[in-house]
Amino acid sequence: MQSPATRTPKLFRTITTATVTTSLHNPPNSTTTGNREAEQSCLALLHSCNTLPKLFQTHNYILKLGLQNNPLVLTKFASTSSDLEAIDYASSFIFSPRSDTRLYDTFLFNTVVRAYAQTTHSRDRALCFYRVMLGYGVLPNKFTYPFVLKACAGLGSLNLGKSVHGSVVKFGFDDDVHVQNTMVHMYCCCNGGINYARKVFDEMPKLDSVSWSAMIGGYVRLGWSSDAIGLFRKMQMAGVRPDEITMVLVLSACTDLGAFELGKWVESYIEKEGVQKNVELCNALIDMFAKCGDVDKALKLFRDMGGRTIVTWTSVIVGLAMHGRGLEAVSLFEEMIGTGVAPDDVAFIGLLSACSHSGLVENGRKYFDLMIKRFKIVPKIEHYGCMVDMFCRAGLVKEALEFVQNMHIKPNPIVLRTLISACRAHGELKLGESITKQLIRNEPMHESNYVLLSNIYAKMSHWEKKTKIRELMDKRGMKKIPGSTMIELDNKIYEFVAGDKSHGQSKEIYEMVDEMGRELKRAGYAPTTSEVLQDIDEEDKEDALNRHSEKLAIAFALLNTQPGTPIRIVKNLRVCSDCHSATKFISKIYNREIVVRDRNRFHYFKEGLCSCGDFW
DNA sequence: GTAGGGTTAG
16 A cells, blocks of 8 residues: 555645645545444544644544545544645545545535635635635635635735625625624735725724734734824723733834833733733733843843743844843853754844844854754845844955855845945945945835945045935935934823924924034034035034934933933934934933934943944 | 734844
8 A cells, every 4th residue: 555655745736726626526426434433533543643644644544444524534634734734635635536525514614724724825725725615605604704814814915805805794794703803904914904904993893802902913013103002092991901912012012112111111001900921922021121222121021931932032132132242142042052942043143143243253153054054044144144244343344245155045135235334334445336336226216225325435535426326316206214213201202303393392402402512512523424415515414413313302302301311212223323423422421321222223322432332 | 613912134
């Protein structure tokens, strides 16, 4: 007899809509056996099938007992599968030409649709079997749609989602709260679907914590964190008790905003309301504290918690990396391996970025090697990115270039931009210029490429060329991502953009900025006007620098907080070198600790110095 | 047998 292992691949390779439909139309060719004892023993065997080989063995057993058409066994077989290979195997078995098509019912199809809906790469097969089900005249029930909608959510196609929505209405399941909740989630996962989600949400007669979480989660996924927080407030007003999943989402909105005060409030709310702190919620808390600036609190939570997963370890490692505490990140990574938790690709991204941010070049090399050789992880562009960044920060531009040339993947724009910045910083201007030109050809609408080229020309003193870049950007209608800085004060979040005049205190803020400017000059600060990408004279350039959103936010904080209070701000982009050097002076002149979170990492300014050691 | 969630290079 042919072994199942050699026969299986052939079976599941042929699963497509066409073959499934064909096999369904084969006439029933056998009868159901009524051997209850055999049936029970098969079910018991299936119950303990946690690996593929065991499933194959059970398959043989089922065939031997002639139970391949037993409906109970068939459905159990389908629901036993958890990995794709097993699901394919089970479904090809169920829908083989030898199966009795009279046994196909809603339950059986639901089982197969559910199994595929839970996979990551074969959700389309869930829809395929759903269509076969309808084509075969088997009616869906209220359990069918949550599975189908989940598959649609994974596929992210708005049109597909809308058409399934139509069927939900047609079959009259649109009044079921489970179906409605999954519908909200499905629309949230589709590109351009958020307004449809909100419409379904707004029209729901009764909202439970799952409904609110689905909608809040949709906003969080889009990065609409303020809206997510706003919706959470509405949920509280509606008197719906949030659960641990809602709190994970609210925390991730705080993390995204860098809203430390709000995050701390959420933590106390969790304690006060007695929300169950499971691993995911603890992870979210750790991530929030690390990314809102209190990595020591994150470490404490980490030390106090049991049942850590790889995500828990990675969150702390990434947090330490962002704070430039590379050596601690490395020793935590070693501790993790020591406790038997196997690192995954994400953990290595965290570790390598920690090495890069702390100049641990030798460690970085060692772990990159270890990842490939010992842990058999194929490096992704993110890993290469960390390595290139690490060499560049350390001034090893030649090494970085060589590394890029030997990569097994084509460098992406992020890697190229890292290289270009390094070329500029270390005087490889010609090379930097040529890479940038190539990059602009590939990505003509990306603003930062032009900024890079302009900065290179500034350093080369090619002023006409620099002016031309500005003109080119205008001609191409480039959209500039506005730099903005966020600051929390008295439970409110204030956001400043460059040249912002919308704030009620605007007049005082600008007077404060001017005063800061005078004090800075007196202390020996020189504005870095080459950073300004505008064709204006030097004095206006200084003025433009003074209106940067970080300076406005710092002025606002100096005006509205007691002397000596630390200032925490969050910038949406990387902090510019002029603001970086100005903030060092400000921390000294005004005797304030200033904590800046920018797009990449934290900067702790104190007594005229920054924790990043000017390497960022 | 049904729904919502955590870590990812610059």
